[in-house]
Amino acid sequence: MKLNEYFERIEKEVKEAYVIANEARKAGVDPVSEVEVPMANSLAERVVGLISVLYPQAYDKRIVDRILELEKEYGSLEAAVALKIAEEIAKEKFCKFESHVQSMEAGIRIAIAYLTLGYVSSPIEGFIQLKVKKTLDGNGEFLAPYYSGPIRSAGGTEAGFSLVIVDYLRELFGYAKYDPSSDEIKRGVAECYEYHERITNLQYLPSEAELEFLMKNIPIQLTGDPSEDKEVYNYKDLPRIETNFIRSGFCLVMGEGMAQKAPKILRRVTKLRAQGFKLNGWDWLDEFVALQKKIKENKKVGSSRSGATYMQDLVAGRPVFAHPSVSGAFRLRYGRARNTGYSTLAVHPATMGITDGFIAIGTQLKIEKPTKGCTCASCDTIMGPIVKLNDGSVKYIKEYETAKTIYSKVSEVLYLGDILVPYGDFINRNHPLEKAGYVEQYWMEQLKDKGGKSELFPSFKEAIALSKEYNIPLHPEYIYFWKEISKEEFYSLLDWINHGEIREKKLVLPFSHQEKERFQKGKRALELIGCEHEVVTANVLLNEKDTSAILFNLGININEGLNEQLDEVIIKIKNNEKKESGEEIKVLELINILSRVVIEDKSGTFIGARMGRPEKAKLRVLPGSPHVLFPVGEEGGRMRSVQEAYDFGSVSADFSVYFCSKCVKETIYPLCEDCGSNCEKRFWCRDCMRSSVSKCEEHGYSQEFVEKRIDMRHYVDRAKKAMSIKADEVQTIVKGVKGTSNKDHSCEHLAKGYLRAKYNIHVNKDGTIRYDMTEMPITHFKPVEIGTSIKKLREIGYDKDINGNDLENENQILEILPHDIILPSCPVSPDEKADDVFLSVANFVDEELIRLYRVKSFFNVKTREDLVGSLMGCMAPHTCSTVIGRIIGFSKVQALLASPYIHAAMRRDCDGDEAAVMLLMDLLLNFSRKFLPAHRGGTQDAPLVLNLRLRANEVDDMIFDVDVSKFIPLVLYESAMKHSMPSEVKMEQVRDRLGGVNEFTELGYSYECSNINLGPQCSSYKTLPTMGEKVDDMMKLCSKIRAVNITDVARLVIERHFIRDTRGNLRKFSQQGVRCVTCNAKYRRPPLGGKCEKCGGKLLFTISEGSVLKYMQKALDLARTYKVQPYLIESLELTESFIHSLFGKETERQEGLGKWF
Secondary structure, rough: OOOOHHHHHHHHHHHHHHHHHHHHHHOOOOOOOOOOOEEOOOHHHHHHHOOOOOOOOOOHHHHHHHHHHHHHHOOOOOOOHHHHHHHHHOOOOOOOOOOOOHHHHHHHHHOOOOOOOEEEEEEHEEEEEEEEEEOOOOOOOEEEEEEEEHHHHHHHHHHHHHHHHHHHHHHHHOOOOOOOHHHHHHHHHHHHHHHHHHHHOOOOOOOOOHHHHHHHHHHOOEEOOOOOOOOOOOOOOOOOOOOOEHHHOOOHHHHHHHHOOOHHHHHHHHHHHHHHOOOHHHHHHHHHHHHHHHHHHOOOOOOOOOHHHHHOOOOOOOOOEEEEEEEEEEEEOOOOOOOOOOOOEEEOOHHHHHOOOOOOOOOOOEEEEOEEEEEEEOOOOOOOOOOEOOOOOOOOOOOOHHHHHHHHOOOOOOOEEEEEEEEHHHHOOOOOOOOOOHHHHHHHHHHHHHHOOOOOOOOOHHHHHHHHHHHOOOHHOOOHHHHHHHHHHHHHHHHHHHOOHHHHHHHEOOOOOOOOOOOHHHHHHHHHHOEEEEEEEOEEOHHHHHHHHHHHOOOOOOOOOOOHHHHHHHHHHHOOOOOOOOOOOHHHHHHHHHOOOOOOOOEEEEEEEEEOOOOEEEEEOOOOOOOOOOOOHHHHOOEEEEEEEEHHOOOEEEEEOOOOOOOOOEEOOOOOOOOEEEEEOOOEEEOOOOEEOOOHHHHHHHOEEEEEEEHHHHHHHHHHHHHOOOOOOOOOOOEEEEOOOOOOOOOOOHHHHHHHHHHHHOOOOOOOOEEEEEEEEEOOOOHHHHHOOHHHHHHOOEEEOOOOEOOOOOOOOOOOOOOOOEEOOOOOOOOOHEEEEEEEHEEEEHHHHHHHHEEEEEEEEOOHHOOOOOOEEEEEEOOOOOEOOOOOOOOOOOOOEEEHHHHOOOOOOOOOOOOOOEEHHHHHHOHHHHHOOOOOOOOOOOOOOOEOOOHHHHOOHHHHEHHHHHOOOOOHHHHHHHHOHHHHHOOOEHOOOOOOOEEEEEEOOOOOOOOOOOOOOOHHHHHOOOOOHHHHHHHHHHHHHOOOHHHHHHHHHHHHHHHHEEEEEEEEEEHOOOEOOOOHHHOOOOOOOOOOOOOOOOOEEEOOOHHHHHHHHHHHHHHHHHHOOOOHHHHHHHHHHHHHHOOOOOOEEEEEEEHHO
């Protein structure tokens, strides 16, 4: 299928779904009788659709057209477009606002929305308001933008640049510059540090000098609403700062925005000035960037902390796989497979197996470099692990199943294997290139550069011949990790080989019980260079390939006398022990003196890593697991049960007010549950205690809801009657919510809850049903990997493979289309599979259409293949726009597999983030803005706009760095040897395709993988039932990995997790309250009656003794077993003694005398 036909087909199906949903919603069952999610076909439409949530008058096609005109003038996603549209909105060129300040607010919001691609909620939630305040002398007025926590979703650059947008309007309309007082400057500096220390870590904590400079020079007053429950320590009660509480929005924009991204903002300001924008309030920015650079250069970074950021927040049960840059850690390998890129890296499936399944496909790794974190995929064409077995044998593991089987017999993991890192991840983070180990692809590029040709894995004889003919290093299959052994170990290895012999082309080395001690260092050297060998009886045996290779590396001909040649080797070494400079010569240099061809460094760069979050794929369930957004109040009990409220007879809660003129009665639904007529929305006056069509004329105030008691039996009976629900049709408890938090307290029709309960699915806060998954990219797939038949794939447009051949078998490789997604159906996951969930959701929607909306069914699905082709909405957390996706199959991994473009459209990379999907028809039918919470942040994670079509230049620009070349150029390997910056290397990226015919197609990859599902599909962390078992297995694994310092891991587990948790719970225990086991009511102090005042239920402490004690013994066991520092052991023992003083020891507790009689 051609790409244009594909986009047209998607658009047609979406519009058809809108027609059906709009027709259904005309029934009046929902608070609004039409679909509430506007479609957007471009960035401009998304931006306008998002801002219209606050300013309905801004939903104007003229604004969309103007943005498109400005894009033609300045270019897409240019800051100039944002400034110009902000200016024109503020001047009320397209629509009117209540005041000039509101028009400026609208302009600022639309500019932020444009720069954040119209996806995130920061323009409507993060930027709160704009105020005009007086200067200190009282003669001038300046602007003060207010921010809150959701501004974080804008990203640091756009959060910081929003200040430039505000200042542009300040200058344009002639307002004065902000003139901070000395106390205001000090308050700003102190508040950022208090936020960092008392609330949560800032990604970048500026120095006091940086903060003071910014506070003095920013030409507007950056401020925010109080968002935390802690007051600042000093500089309170300042006249121009309304609150003494910590302002998270202020701290985020100042620290992670303005300070951290100052160089980027400076480049943007410089470009804008060249385009004719004055921006006179930012002349100081050059000076600030220079100051910041100087401060950073003067900072002393402790060597023990350098590169070890990923180790700092270790979680118990999640193993450390390698300490920073330690030999045996993950070996850096450049390249991208079809299932990696965009912050997803790959390791060999056998590596996943040999780490006891803690690394599964989709597991997050926290890594040393080049990124902070990544999602892990599998690739079986890179190097796997090298292990030492209990009998002393060394084995290179190539298969996942072998790794699983052999794990219990492994005494040491010598090398974890490769980690496949795309060039794009280096250039995106602007991280200097690191030296790669000598790999087959590097060798092949050298060969091609010299004009030679070969298979990727030639035979040993062919490899030698090619090296000699083309003067290139020996093929990496036949070299070893010589750099990882000392000269002493090298000499011991030579001595050992000198005592060996060659039998049937295999090297046999003596290793009897008496000889083990003498040749121990030689044996260790053989292990550390990664040479496979088998320990048999009284000998160590090398296979034929390794015998030939290791002897050739040492300059020895296998067909000539071994001992005589070794004597010559020793003479050569003695003659070259030191360089001319007097410096000691290294082992690899000695090898190159001995060998007849060049032997390259196989080690390269080792990268440390630990486990982050486990992979995720499960149905989203709100606290309390509600089926329906219907309040059941206290009467629903602890379970929020509709049946319990029914048995009670009535419910007291806040409800919307509607009036049925036909039945002449008030109701809570927009559609009368008795006669089926549409009801009139009413307002309630709390003084008159009655409802009216409009606001109360007498008191001038009315609210859209009222707290009242309703007849629960009436509404339940009517819901069952409307749906013709039989007594035995719903077998589970139907759960509602305690109360609604939206503005007018609209609620769902109770009948929807019964249907959801029937299919065991749960509602989200906005009325939809969500499925959450880890995000992973995929550019190509095989039909066999996603379980979809050839016939079905051809029906939805996949008729050719990547080579242009007709699709005929399930192992052909196909390129995924931009909007297509692959959902998880993991057979070993403890959570719900996506195919099962969405089969249930589809059946729920069909029943809902027929029984509640009285229209035809839509899906009519019976098997999971019937779901293929269904349209979905895809969303990431903290965003408020959904992207259209189309199901094409189900993989066995617990992740959302989709084109990198979909992930970029959701403004997420694949470093462990998660996204949610929902069936499009469910979204159109059941979502309502009326259900969204009225508090700040309520619109986050709500589908306020639907992105109908992906456009390559209108997604997060991080994707532009993804490399799409089919091979790794030689210049990259050579530049990496010199640690050059990645920008100095030219390699094809997505940015090179923008605007061309292949924006979405023919995306190349440099490494093949046989099956994207190959490897563990569920991490051990998720399957082990208790924390004790997780920690035991974690420590067992860490003790086997050579690249891990087990004592340091024990220390980190205790310091970073156990001791913090224990002391935290101990502190909470001393401050705790009590709660009711029946209705869950909480009390700061126990009521005098000794029982719940609301329901008479039994009371319990909120913090139990068990939660204080749960990690204490495990922490002490770890400390003593792994011999951590005495100070830490003493600290634990002091904590233990304090706990015993509180609860008593097990053997010393007082007991009632009754026990003994």
